[in-house]
Amino acid sequence: METPSEATALQPFAADFQVALQGAVSLWASATTGESERRQDLLRDKGRIVLSFFRHTGKLPAEVEPEDVQGWLRDLEARGVKAGTTYQHACLLSSFYTWALKDAEVGQYVRRNPARLARPRAPKPYQTESVKALSDGEVTALVGAVRRRALTEDVVAKRDYALLILYLATGLRRQEAIGLRGKDVHVGETLVLEYRAKGGDYRSREVKVPQVREALLDYLTAAGRLHALKTDAPLWTRHDRAGKPGEALTSHCFVKNLKKYAKEAGVEGFHLHRTRHTFARIVSEFTGDITATQNALDHQNRSTTRVYVQRIAVKRDLYSEEVSKRWTD
Numbered sequence: 001m002e003t004p005s006e007a008t009a010l011q012p013f014a015a016d017f018q019v020a021l022q023g024a025v026s027l028w029a030s031a032t033t034g035e036s037e038r039r040q041d042l043l044r045d046k047g048r049i050v051l052s053f054f055r056h057t058g059k060l061p062a063e064v065e066p067e068d069v070q071g072w073l074r075d076l077e078a079r080g081v082k083a084g085t086t087y088q089h090a091c092l093l094s095s096f097y098t099w100a101l102k103d104a105e106v107g108q109y110v111r112r113n114p115a116r117l118a119r120p121r122a123p124k125p126y127q128t129e130s131v132k133a134l135s136d137g138e139v140t141a142l143v144g145a146v147r148r149r150a151l152t153e154d155v156v157a158k159r160d161y162a163l164l165i166l167y168l169a170t171g172l173r174r175q176e177a178i179g180l181r182g183k184d185v186h187v188g189e190t191l192v193l194e195y196r197a198k199g200g201d202y203r204s205r206e207v208k209v210p211q212v213r214e215a216l217l218d219y220l221t222a223a224g225r226l227h228a229l230k231t232d233a234p235l236w237t238r239h240d241r242a243g244k245p246g247e248a249l250t251s252h253c254f255v256k257n258l259k260k261y262a263k264e265a266g267v268e269g270f271h272l273h274r275t276r277h278t279f280a281r282i283v284s285e286f287t288g289d290i291t292a293t294q295n296a297l298d299h300q301n302r303s304t305t306r307v308y309v310q311r312i313a314v315k316r317d318l319y320s321e322e323v324s325k326r327w328t329d
Helices: 004-008 017-031 039-057 066-078 083-102 114-118 136-150 155-170 174-178 210-222 251-265 273-287 290-297 302-312 320-324
Strands: 185-187 191-196 202-207
Touching: 017 039, 017 083, 039 066, 039 083, 039 251, 066 083, 066 114, 083 114, 136 155, 136 251, 155 174, 155 202, 155 210, 155 251, 155 273, 174 191, 174 251, 185 210, 191 210, 273 290, 273 302, 290 302
Parallel strands: none
Antiparallel strands: 185 191, 191 202
């Protein structure tokens, strides 16, 4: 019978190679993933991606050549996977090999990192589908699709509708909204949210949009969870048991639902971060002020905001009418 060390060493003659490989990938994912509320989602996704490569090649890790990695990436592209995603897949595979080379057991059977040699060039930042702002028409179609479902008294749809319009109205990052607890939300004539922003700072944000307040209260009422306010309970939960509240909602689960709504609404290439870029586009177009946009997005560096604005916002035309007077009668 194999010992755990033999299983994780990926020995070529292991009786159960799949078990050995899964064990090694699990160890790598755990060692390279920090603690966060998304840890379990990240562990699952990282493991799935790397194991999919080895299923594609049917080879032992030590037998893999750079050409095998390139073939896998070409296959992903042929199936419509975006360049940014294929690059991420290649980076994860490279990370696995880097870890394997350093591991005392696995390193005996892996001599090089074929993924590092085959990894494509990194795509330019803010060029992928996930960072494109939604158009006004796409926002209307997406919100309408979720709202129609919420009006059928489906508690999951009510939750998704409230959370979606909260993202759109505030531009909050993924975890900033999904990780809210009941005590973080103060309900009055408006909503005031307290959350931990990127970098660890705590922020307070007012949300004046009445639809957000109404949708949140409608969801909590339908779920029988109004009592969650002013407590440390998660604001958003799963409802897998005949609509009854369950564990805290994960962003992975929410995004899966949103992609279904987006498909129904005819919105292509949807990703949750597009809600933040949509918020940035509208703020920038409305104010024409990079400082105001920076403050709205909680960016510490103006250079980050500038990249957002340059890529997604439509610059207001302030001068062409005046210029045109010089060549017209």
